Amino acid sequence: MANTQNNKNSFKDGLISYFKGVRSEWGKVTWPEKNQIIFETGLVAIVVFLFTVIVFLLDKIFGYLLGLIAR
Secondary structure (H helix, E strand, O other), rough: HHHHHHHHHHHHHHHHHHHHHHHHHHHHOOOOOOOHHHHHHHHHHHHHHHHHHHHHHHHHHHHHHHHHHHH
């Protein structure tokens, strides 16, 4: 029974120590500027759109070529 109590205290102390560490590191984080976030989000959207178009076109091309082979 005493061993179980020690494990609970050890876990609790470890958890408290972990969150204290997280809190201290949180203040060291350098957050990006609003303009940088907007620019990079737009860039990601453009890249995703372009890759979607490329995959769509490749799908149509290969579908057409496979249709020619099936004839």
